[in-house]
Amino acid sequence: MDIKTLTFIIVGLTFALYIAIAIWSRAGSTSDFYVASGGVHPVLNGMATAADWMSAASFISMAGIIAFAGYDGSVYLMGWTGGYVLLALCLAPYLRKFGKFTVPDFIGDRYYSQTARTIAVICAILISFVYIAGQMRGVGVVFSRFLEVDISTGVYIGAVIVFFYTVLGGMKGITYTQVAQYVVLAFAYLVPAVFISFYMTGHILPQTGFGATIAEGVPGSGEYLLQRLDGLSAELGLATYTEGARATIDVFAITFALMVGTAGLPHxxxxxxxxxxxxxxxxxxxxxxxxxxxxxxxAPSIAAFAKTNLINTINGPDQQGVAYEAAPGWVKNWEKTGLLKWEDKNQDGNMFYSGDERNEMVTVDRDIMVLANPEIANLPAWVVALVAAGGVAAALSTSAGLLLVISTSISHDLLKRTLTPNITDRQELFWARVAAGIAIALSTWFGINPPGFVAQVVAFAFGLAAASFFPAIIMGIFYKRMNSTGAIAGMLVGIVFTLGYIIFFKFVSPELNTPDNWLLKISPEGIGTVGMLLNFVVAYVVHKATGDAPQATQDLVESIRYPRGAGGASHH
Structure with missing residues (x-):
């Protein structure tokens, strides 16, 4: 069977599974819709969290970035993992004890202020939108290749599917669907990695293959994989793979923004x-x-294998180029999507890939590396189809979680808690579904006209979360005297500064987007760190000028931090 048919079968089967689960566990109440009635087993919840967490950016784009940026790409790896640890240790248990299941709810109650709640709702919606735009783009990349349509059509198809099962199942449906998606995603990521590692280095574990010598019969055999990659990079005028070009302060800022942004991520x-x-x-x-x-x-091993194979297949074993007529099938397949483009600059009929003016691969989209990897390495068609299913699972599981944040922020925090407190459960559920529909329409537009590649767009969302939510949540838990005026001022300054900086360099004056023009040499992806520091400073100064939080609030914060029997805080 050809790749297209197999992809339809495997992706189709996984979808049938997700939709069956969504129908089986359909939400009957708002408690089901928002938090699955609080009855999920920790191991299953861990799997669902991992699927929620590993978006299209992790699955599709992260190894792609590392493949192109080498050492510099590792900031995404370190930031996202470190952030998760921070979230698990410093925030999750306290927020759980506080008993509020949305960030705006926590901020509104902790800072005893509707204004604080409303600002938090706006921040949550903004962060989730930027994040979903990246996911929709990821879904589009997957569908465009395997349905052989252009990327816009791919995004539309993904949008319809996400809408269907978010609106139906709510949190309960999403949780059990995400468990299934995690299994598909992890299997799809590991199978090609194991195959390629064994073929290229003779090691079954990709992690050890990454540091091993290349096997016989493969170009460069006997050399260490990374040594070969560095040598090829130097020869072809590409950035060296194992040394970074970013300023150290920027590496630190991006890693830190991704870390604390994680800890403030609503979904x-x-x-x-x-x-x-x-x-x-x-x-x-x-x-x-x-x-x-x-x-x-x-991810790092997949990135190194993919980049080496890409150079070998396009430039040939002797690095002189390969005739376009004899090009492997995957080149022509990806050309149809517009994410890979070849231009015969010297009219010799040969393709050539390099980092200087000899380069004839005028477009090689970073987001195709993981999906194209099994095809480049000539793996069986079912593995290619499996990776497609994994990419779809990764993008869909996160999109669903984010849509839930947008819909609960609007229906629960904005309508029920602020504008129309008298609405019934049924009306609240109806508005949650309407909000999800509007959110999908907008994010589809951003998926078709993205401000960057998938992981970059997602990095902006993390920067915005770092600059707005993180300080408000940390001070809300660990600094009982922080008052509402300080928290509101800090959130506003943090989000406005960070958003302004990103918009200026990405949309208003993209030609100025170079290290020489950046503040302190910090890129738009890392600026959330500066926004976060501004937030802390402004909040503290304003709090000092306007006095402490009321005693009742201080007592409440004490009771969250020093347990007096489970759930004590939520009954005050």
Whole structure:
């Protein structure tokens, strides 16, 4: 069977599974819709959290970035993993004990202010939108290749599917669907990695193959894989693979923004309310880290294999170029999507890939590397189809979690808690579904006209979360005297500064987007770190000028931090 037919069968089967689960566990109440009635087992919740967490950016784009940026790409790996640890240890158990399952709810109640709640709702919606745009783009990349349509059509198809099962199942449906998606995603990521590692280095574990010598019969045999990659990179005028070009301060800023941005991400925090007890929240966080590391520890090896294979197949074993007529099938397949383009600059009929003016591969989209990897390495068609199913699972599981944040922010925090407190459960559920529909329409537009590649767009979302939510949540838990005026001022300054900086360099004056023009040499992807520091400083200064939080609030914060029997805080 050809790749297209197999892809239809495998993706079709996984979809049938997801939709069956969504129908089986359909939400009957708002409690089901928002937090799956708090009855999910910690190990299963860990799997669901891992699927929620590993978006299209992790599955499709992260290894692609590392393949192109080498050492510099590792900031995404370190930031996203480190952030998860921070979230699990410093925030999840306290927020769970506070008993509020949305970030705006926590901020509104902790800072005893409707204004604080409304600002938090706006921030949550903004962050989730930027994040979903990246996911929709990821879904589009997958569908465009395997249905052989252009990327816009791919995005539309993905949007319809996401809408269907988010609106039907709510959190309960999403949780069990995400468990299935994690299994598909992890399997799809590991199978080609093991195959390619064995073929290229003779090692079954990709992690050890990454540091091993290349096997006989493969170009460069006997050399260490990374040594070969560095040598090829130097010869072809590409950036060296194992040394970074970014300024150290920028590497630090991006890693830190991704870390603390993680800890302020609304759709991951919600996951800690779907388990029965506070201790289960910690347990499921630990399990999630185990499940996440399965994929994250494999990404650098996939990146190195993919980049080496890409150079070998396009330039040939002697690095002189390969005749376009004799080009492997995957080149022509990806050309149809517009994500790979070849231009015969010297009219010799040969393709050639390099980092200087000799380069004839005028477009090689970073987001295709993981999906094209099995095809480049000539793996069986079913493996290619499996990776497609994994990419779809990764993008869909996160999109669903984010849409839930947008819909709950609007229906629960904005309508029920602020504008129309008298609406019934049924009306609240109706508005949650309407909000999800509008959110999908907008994010589809951004998926078709993205401001960057998938992981870059997602990095902006993390920067915005770092600059707005993280300080408000940390001070809300660990600094009981922080008042509402300080928190509001800090959030506003942080989000406005960070958003302004990103918009200026990405949309207003992209030609100025170089290290020489950046503030302190910090890129738009890393600026959330500066926004976060501004937020802390402004909040502290304003709080000092306007006095402490009321005593009742201080007592409430004490009771979250020093347990007096489970759930004590939520009954005050």
């Amino acid at each position: 991951v925090i919600v996951r800690f309310f779907t388990v029965p007890k506070v201790s289960d929240a910690r347990l499921s966080a630990g399990w999630a880290l185990v499940f996440i590391s399965v994929v994250y520890l494999t």
